[in-house]
Amino acid sequence: MTRRKLIAGNWKMNGSLAALAELDGIAAAAAAAPGIDVAVAVPATLIAPAHARAPNLAIGAEDVHQDDDGAHTGCVSAGMVREAGAAFTIVGHSERRSDQHETSHDVYLKAATAHRHGLKVILCVGETQQERDAGRAAHIVRAQTEESLPDDAHGDWLTVAYEPCWAIGTGRTPTMDEIAAIHAIIRAKLQQMIGDGASDMRILYGGSANPANAAEILALENVDGALVGGASLTADKFVPIIQAAKALSA
Numbered sequence: 001m002t003r004r005k006l007i008a009g010n011w012k013m014n015g016s017l018a019a020l021a022e023l024d025g026i027a028a029a030a031a032a033a034p035g036i037d038v039a040v041a042v043p044a045t046l047i048a049p050a051h052a053r054a055p056n057l058a059i060g061a062e063d064v065h066q067d068d069d070g071a072h073t074g075c076v077s078a079g080m081v082r083e084a085g086a087a088f089t090i091v092g093h094s095e096r097r098s099d100q101h102e103t104s105h106d107v108y109l110k111a112a113t114a115h116r117h118g119l120k121v122i123l124c125v126g127e128t129q130q131e132r133d134a135g136r137a138a139h140i141v142r143a144q145t146e147e148s149l150p151d152d153a154h155g156d157w158l159t160v161a162y163e164p165c166w167a168i169g170t171g172r173t174p175t176m177d178e179i180a181a182i183h184a185i186i187r188a189k190l191q192q193m194i195g196d197g198a199s200d201m202r203i204l205y206g207g208s209a210n211p212a213n214a215a216e217i218l219a220l221e222n223v224d225g226a227l228v229g230g231a232s233l234t235a236d237k238f239v240p241i242i243q244a245a246k247a248l249s250a
C-alpha cells in the first residue's frame with residue numbers, strides 16, 4: 001500500500017500577519033509537488049488570513065476544544081476554525097498534554113469533534129525523556145494511541161504523529177532505528193485496533209526534523225511524513241523538507 005507523504009508545519013505561538021509572506025514560497029513548493037500533501041497549522045488568529053493568502057494550501061488549527069460551544073473562555077471550537085478556513089487540526093500535541101494537562105481521553109474527544117465538523121486530524125503521541133529512560137517508550141506510545149484514537153478513525157481523515165517530547169524543539173532526534181522501531185509499534189497497534197484500515201493510516205515523525213535530516217527520516221519504513229515545528233516557520237527551511245518528501249515520492 002502506498003501512502004502519500006504528508007509534510008505538516010506547526011507554527012505554535014509564533015507568526016504574524018507579516019510572517020504569512022512565508023506561505024508564498026511554501027505554497028509554491030506544495031504546488032510543485034503534486035505527489036505529496038503539504039499543510040501548515042497556524043495560531044487561531046492567523047487561520048483566516050493564511051487561508052486567504054494561500055487558498056490552495058491546507059491551513060490548519062493547532063488545537064480545538066472537545067465541545068461544540070459553551071462556557072470555555074479563551075478556547076476555540078472545531079466549527080470556528082472550520083469557518084475560518086481550517087482544513088485540519090492538530091490534537092494531542094505534547095505541549096498541550098503537558099502545559100494544559102490534556103489527557104488521552106480529552107484528545108480522543110477532540111479528534112472525534114474535529115472530524116464531526118469536517119476537519120482532518122493530526123493526532124500526536126510520544127513519550128517524555130523520563131519515560132524513554134525508564135524503558136517505557138513503547139508502552140506509552142501504545143497506550144496513548146489506544147486511548148486517543150476515535151473508534152471510527154480512518155486514514156482518510158486521521159493521521160498519527162509520533163513526537164518524542166524530548167526531541168521537540170531541542171535539536172535532538174532519536175536514531176533512525178529508534179524512529180523505525182516506534183513507527184512499527186504504532187502500525188502494529190493500529191492494526192490491532194482498526195484491522196486492515198491500519199495500512200491506509202499515515203504515521204508522521206515529529207521532533208527537530210530539519211532540511212539536514214529529513215531525507216533520511218522520511219525514507220524509513222512506516223514514516224509517512226513529518227510534523228515540523230521550528231523549521232516550518234520560514235520557507236527557506238520548510239521547502240527543502242517538502243522537496244525531500246517529493247524526491248522520495250517521485
Ligand code: PEP
Nearest residue numbers: 168169206207208229230
Ligand atoms: C512540533 O512542534 O510538533 C515539533 C516537532 O517541533 P520541532 O520541529 O521544532 O521540534
